[in-house]
Amino acid sequence: MITGPIIEPSSGNQPKQVVIFVHGYGADGNDLIGLANYFKGNLPDTVFLSPHAPEACPMNPAGYQWFDLTSRDPAILWSKILVAADHLNEFIDSTLEKYELTEENLALVGFSQGTMMSLHVSLRRKNKMAGVLGYSGKLIAPELLKNDLISKPPIYLIHGDQDPMVPFQETLDAETNLKEYDVDIKSHISKFTQHSIAEDGLQIGIEFLTSRLID
Numbered sequence: 001m002i003t004g005p006i007i008e009p010s011s012g013n014q015p016k017q018v019v020i021f022v023h024g025y026g027a028d029g030n031d032l033i034g035l036a037n038y039f040k041g042n043l044p045d046t047v048f049l050s051p052h053a054p055e056a057c058p059m060n061p062a063g064y065q066w067f068d069l070t071s072r073d074p075a076i077l078w079s080k081i082l083v084a085a086d087h088l089n090e091f092i093d094s095t096l097e098k099y100e101l102t103e104e105n106l107a108l109v110g111f112s113q114g115t116m117m118s119l120h121v122s123l124r125r126k127n128k129m130a131g132v133l134g135y136s137g138k139l140i141a142p143e144l145l146k147n148d149l150i151s152k153p154p155i156y157l158i159h160g161d162q163d164p165m166v167p168f169q170e171t172l173d174a175e176t177n178l179k180e181y182d183v184d185i186k187s188h189i190s191k192f193t194q195h196s197i198a199e200d201g202l203q204i205g206i207e208f209l210t211s212r213l214i215d
Helices: 074-099 114-123 142-148 171-178 199-215
Strands: 017-022 046-049 055-057 060-065 106-111 130-133 155-160 185-190
Touching: 017 074, 017 199, 046 060, 060 142, 074 114, 106 114, 106 199, 114 130, 114 155, 130 199, 142 171, 155 171, 155 199, 171 185
Parallel strands: 017 046, 017 106, 106 130, 130 155, 155 185
Antiparallel strands: 055 060
16 A cells, blocks of 8 residues: 555544645655645645655656656556555545545646546546646556546646647647547646746635535
8 A cells, every 4th residue: 555644634523634745756755745735725624645656667766656666668557556446446445435436526736746646536537526736747548548538627737838758739638538428627738837837827726626625
């Protein structure tokens, strides 16, 4: 079972909502857990969890990866994504069971590879999540959604216009592809922003999570 840092509800109450951060390639759960400090003011009854991905990252031994990015073979890459999805789904299931909550009380927040995982998992779970907030990521294998799509959670994708790691066009393409399946998706491109979260993107994220989990 994957584990990582947790920030309990600032209200001191039993959690009414869950936000799970899904970190990027070569990072770990500590990389995103600090975002809870920005979100918790509007979400006082929310517990924030940021699990470490299940595999050590060969490119950064101090960090982790959800799946290996070194293979150029789409079939091998897809097989690794499916394994990672099993790990993340197991973590989601155990978390919801622990707090006696359901997917309607759950939001995923991903960054880069974590956004890829959040999109992959959320679109294929039986029950619809409250929302998915994704930064600097992409939709993997959109052509497979025709047969795989089960759930349609509200999604907000945010990307920097100067991202050298994952081109912002990936977010625009994801929005186009998912709208074809009538998914409630919006996107925002932050100006003068590289592979990171800009102030405007953070504010949009706060408003999105609040609207999906509270309003």
